Amino acid sequence: MKKIAIINGHPHKESFNFGIAEAYKKGALESGAEIREIVMADLTFNPNLEFGYQKIMELEPDLINAQKVIQWADHLVWVHPVWWGGLPAITKGFVDRLFLPGFAYKYRKDSLWWDKLLKGKTAHIITTLDQPGWYYRLMYGRPSVNQLKKSILEFCGIKPVKVTYIGIIKTSDEKQRNKWLEKVRKLGQRQK
Numbered sequence: 001m002k003k004i005a006i007i008n009g010h011p012h013k014e015s016f017n018f019g020i021a022e023a024y025k026k027g028a029l030e031s032g033a034e035i036r037e038i039v040m041a042d043l044t045f046n047p048n049l050e051f052g053y054q055k056i057m058e059l060e061p062d063l064i065n066a067q068k069v070i071q072w073a074d075h076l077v078w079v080h081p082v083w084w085g086g087l088p089a090i091t092k093g094f095v096d097r098l099f100l101p102g103f104a105y106k107y108r109k110d111s112l113w114w115d116k117l118l119k120g121k122t123a124h125i126i127t128t129l130d131q132p133g134w135y136y137r138l139m140y141g142r143p144s145v146n147q148l149k150k151s152i153l154e155f156c157g158i159k160p161v162k163v164t165y166i167g168i169i170k171t172s173d174e175k176q177r178n179k180w181l182e183k184v185r186k187l188g189q190r191q192k
Helices: 015-032 061-072 089-098 132-139 141-156 174-190
Strands: 001-008 034-039 075-081 103-105 114-116 121-131 161-167
Touching: 001 015, 015 034, 015 075, 015 121, 034 061, 034 114, 061 089, 075 103, 075 132, 121 141, 121 174, 132 161, 141 161, 161 174
Parallel strands: 001 034, 001 075, 075 121, 121 161
Antiparallel strands: 103 114
8 A cells, every 4th residue: 555645835725736635635545545644734833944954943843743744655745836936935944944964865974975865755746837837847947846856855865756737727717627636636546
């Protein structure tokens, strides 16, 4: 049985991203997966890494629990919107505070290299856009995906990392949104 952590990076509970996360969850449960969720809108923590890495801040209870969920999971599903080409501030703050040395990676002494402490896990990024996915890739170079996929997840040893773009959200109607939800439910069934 696959253990999946669904990480919802949208700060507003009435967003379409919540419907996407729920559709994935439904499909994954239908296929027999075990699910745990991390919902940014429910977490209480300071998203500002106040001292950089000079002084590690004590983790709040919600972040300690999130670390346990990530350690438990085989597969991480990240659901988030693209805002100004990047991750929402709360999602970026979550990563800054949580993916710390000793948890996600460890630099080797007197070396430029590091140990990837989250090896053996896979991930899928499902991101919503107010532009076509092809446009986001070609015109902007998909900065949020590059940051989350390459600079964070793969840096920590998580791979492969698949990506699904959902959009254009702002001009979509209910029929289109239902098609996207069904697509995401099927992704959950296949545990991709």
